[in-house]
Amino acid sequence: MTDTAGAIDYDVLVVGFGPTGAVAAGLLGGLGHRTLVIDRLTDVYDKPRAIALDHEIFRHFDNMGLTDAISPYIEPFTASEHFGVDGQLIRRIDMVAKPYPLGYTPSMVFSQPAVEAELRCHATSFSNVRAELGVELLDLVQTSDRVEARLKDSDGRHRSVTARYVLGCDGASSTVRQIADLALEDLIFDEPWLVVDVRVNEDALASLPQCSAQFCNPARPVSFLIGPKKHRRWEIMLLPGEDARQMERPDNVWKLLAPWLTPHDGELWRAASYRFHALVAAEWRNGRILIAGDAAHQQPPFIGQGMCQGLRDATNLVWKLDHVLKGVSSDSLLDSYTVERKQHVIELTGKIKAIGQSICERDPAAARRRDAQILADGGGKPLLLTRQEIIPPLRAGCLSQHEMPARGTLFPQPRIASGPTARLLDDVTGTGWRVLIDGRSDDATSMLSLCATRPDVSAAAVAPAGAGLPSALEETEGVLANWFDRHGVVAAIVRPDHYVFGTVRNASELGDLLREIELRRRDVRARQDSRSDMERIP
Template sequence: MTDTAGAIDYDVLVVGFGPTGAVAAGLLGRLGHRTLVIDRLTDVYDKPRAIALDHEIFRHFDNMGLTEAISPHIEPFTASEHFGVDGQLIRRIDMVAKPYPLGYTPSMVFSQPAVEAELRRHATSFSNVRAELGVELLDLVQTSDRVEARLKDSDGRHRSVTARYVLGCDGASSTVRQIAGLALEDLIFDEPWLVVDVRVNESALARLPQCSAQFCNPARPVSFLIGPKNHRRWEIMLLPGEDARQMERPDNVWKLLAPWLTPQDGELWRAASYRFHALVAADWRSGRILIAGDAAHQQPPFIGQGMCQGLRDATNLVWKLDHVLKGVSSGSLLDSYTVERKQHVIELTGKIKAIGQSICERDPAAARRRDAHILAEGGGKPLLLTRQEIIPPLRAGCLSHHETPARGTLFPQPRIANGSTTRLLDEVTGPGWRVLIDGRSNDAASMLALRAVCPDVSATAVAPAGAGLPNALEEAEGVLANWFDRHAVVAAVVRPDHYVFGTARDATELGDLLREVELRRRDVPAEQDKIPDLKMERTP
């Protein structure tokens, strides 16, 4: 075993260089941490698996400086229309109206191979990030200050490296999870499906549905998704007695696609059978070993949140690892990772399961009752939902222990007026800990001065365009002013991952909130009833 008194090779070892591992490595690289990322495979998988992402994830991509590189491979997600037993429209899931709350199209589709290649390129652009492909993890051994990883190179050579922390992003059959002894909990969903991706000829595109669709036909439920350019996906439920491997054969695939396409209408890109599971790890941390992405959870794909959940794991965990590695917080901050992400995954998976079970209803009488119930919810018309209403907030963890309005939700991102153009808020403030203040408040000036409580937390006032308020940025569309009004608050403390730590109705509450931030980062228990006053030793 490596001598614990010796030098540690890396701050973080990331196992798995898929989207979750690549985002984690890129974020760690930007923050200056020595990072090794390994993967058993030597290249990006050349066929699509994930197809959807949302504005929360794209916001992080933008913060990482990836917008220009990945935008050619991303398009807005169409509305999703759900059709009942008799082919009637029963439900429509669309995106929220403009102005968009985070500044981007709320739902998007993307080409995974191209975007994943850009995520890898970004991660390895940092001199402190090293990627080694064709490398297999054999074992992990923890000591008090490090983890020793035994690796097997592509040439069969064995060697060891050490890291302060290990992050397992190595997929559903995660070696890291197995070595760490992190058990999976079954959230009770297990259905066999065939996923088919087709590059459709231009002449055939017009004959296909112009929106994504769920055909809730009890004879055989089918999902249809419109991907970027000419990419179309069908997710087809397999029936009892059907052999999954046989159903992947091109002749059987084209029989299933016959209601929409013939073999002359496009190129079969991928056909793969899956069992759609709902699983979550009981704990996502064992000492210095943590897991993320499919290693930590698996869920049905019915609202396209699988990859998004993995990237939420990465963006949640990396800022906490950064605090711990830089000595801002003790290692106990990492306990909030499981608390926050596990509950979020369970809650969202419950909603996805409900949608999936509704779609997958095989009994015709029950399916008709479902159709009638959904239409009744819509007042006799197709029920209209937005995808963003489905995503839950954080409920517990590194949040204010006062249940203030909007605590645990994503903070909006308005467009800030900049002469004749606009910039998104994150470009102006950066994505670190920050206080956002309603510039219309009479307390705005005194609240700005409270930044002295947490000198490394920025403070910015924002007011509607034309307000003419001193020391305030001007937003172009009223997104933030409406948010402050809706929640009846005048300030919000926002975490580096854009979740709201807590909100305040006046300067006194904001001062208490900032003192709580300082205490939480120093690991004073959040459950205490009274937060002691911290003397302000600095001036703004």
Template structure:
């Protein structure tokens, strides 16, 4: 149970019940923390906004137990083909090959409204979680041991609730961010675009590209995405002098879509104009108030990472809040949240901006130079990349002090052979703090013995199938064995959000790593837990 103060109504007040708020609430509820989630809207926004997921996020959905519920609304992401100023293929962004490193298709498309509905339903399935819709946050007052939040109900009635922490997942114009006096930093990107969603008639699908595409046409850059079933999306750059509201009108939308479709080819689901921004909060924490999702960052959508970033925020902060609320880690653990997520967002946004600026080049001569450079980088052929290469690791925060191989990267999820069937690793070990050991080593049992002194860091040895190592789980495809070999390590400590705290090349390094993470988790230093070093 949560070690919560009887003086507060809730452990956590989550403001905003979109995907980030729903995931955070569900994770908190599963851990038993009294959570109130509020949203000023009374229902789910019924138009698609986000359209892309990746395997990291789907891994968390699977850990949460919602993967099967959302699967009907999710499909693999097709390759994205980039066409240059003269219509030639210049770049192709695809998925890594099987066996997939995290156990799932690495990139996916989805329909947001039904997925969001399932995420809300899941959050509310926990007795510890309650939701109030049509309720707005008016004010926050921080006290030493709690936050007092003034709420306004739909009928205008004001009341105050108290929580140990507040998590603002309330969007780009976040009230929480403003009340916490957290500034935004401009990462310098501001472009007007029109986003168009069409439900295309079955017989018209063949007229459209069979892969997602970026038309890097200096006359008017356009992105085309293949969504689930017959959902197709166009993101169309608006030109100087075009009125965004006028361009949303159906007759103007169909005129823009005329190279691909006519009005008889499908149903115009929605058209909305946006300014694509690149912004990041200066700090993601002010005392007992934290922010996540669009409240903390906004970025252009060119590789579909906007919602993924928000859910990374939720999975990052919740495991830390859990430990602080239970009293097993000091409040200072929460300081690593900004250090980790802000740098990650800035680095990824920089890569997205570079892709976006390349796509958005309006000068024909510069666009042709861009095309020639990209083709040259590919050795005279269209440059081949994977989306996974674009996502950076964590660089700072709650990571090993030793800058070892794979530190801050995502730990793989191999298929484990269990009772004659295949199960993904997290299904076998759970998603908590874990130590993984290369089970091929003859001395792997001595590594496990080291970990026995740290009861909250359970150890698991894994070896490829057929090696017959006693006490080791068997993996089917050699994913993890290849990972150990590639990085030259024999053990790794993995956080609940699946990021690698640190790696070890031998028993001494593992002992140092265990002592490092334990002392930082518990806010103490106990040299008696360490191996006696001998020359």
């Protein structure tokens, strides 16, 4: 791309240094891109907001080298038990069983202030990432090859910087979204709740529920979550006529907590009223400006996916920005970001809304019908679900045009034998574009030979011990073998964010899938050559 107005300061400007912005900046830093990240605030917010993350997000944290730093602040998420009008158990949402499909505990709780601090520390560990705090974004002006950002420093000084792309991770009231004129669509959910975090005394913990719980009582629905260590959270629905700010007062909070705790049983850490919304941006991109996290979508918190959704945005977008910035792909690859993430958010939010509306039912007769229906769906017993089956796949975007089983799903991560221990697959193969082959297949050798001619993708065969090619990586728990068998395929092409581009049933289909990727890249090169020719026209 021709530079017509002097040097560009940064490859990417990230606005907002919360979890989504910090992960985006860290990923960009690790890929070598000059990144500036700014935030109006000067420090990490010291109280918890998000409380849950899942194995997809932890997989990316592990890929980033963060496991040791954040593990002290993370614990497994207990099952969530839903209780009906009469206090009876009607539904249980738990984790999938071992062996875990991605190699980690599928659902976790965490302490946001501590984890967010580690995410920031990781991002700023790269010499090519600069963080400036107490800095406010005033305006953005796009030209053909850059965005000029006008900033205001904490001392009131105004200045400008330029970047090839701007990523707005600046929260629900996003300045970036407003400047880029990216409208929000209402997914029709709006309920007032009070969120209460308590550090519970050791001697009071045993008297509380030992699982997370949803009390679906029409008189006042309440959610209870077990956080790390002594942290417990209540999300309490506010009733018509209750003043949200008055309900945040400690005396009113303790009245609401009276069924579980007294003021002598713990320390009130935070009480904040919210309106739980369901919103999504109509478009997530305007030219060189993109948005992510709460700037792009907001959803009710009933299965703890709010922060996860924002981090999915970052991990989806950053590998695409990397390809564009390095000239591997054309700018049009970024159009797949909205296509993939918006549909995913809408579908997941629909499922969250359904659970939320079920929990929030205020009419006693309707609530009893709800209880009866949920129990009927469970065959007369409490309905059992896993959090993982609630998360949808990608439906469209940067995926193979051929609809094969598992396309758009997360690729599993088996444990691979390595001497006396075992390593996770990503640690062995890396995290770029990969072809993973069933080492038990008769076509395994020919598929590896096909991939040997493609230096842009790595390839590996995987099989249980003694069940395939002698050269195959040896998985220890049968996770990937079961996945291949379940879907009736023998190989998968996997994207850098671990989503399956496409699957195949034989070597011939793998050749077709590799050619599909090559044709896409030829199209990219043709577009780039055409654009370069246009830029040379005086």
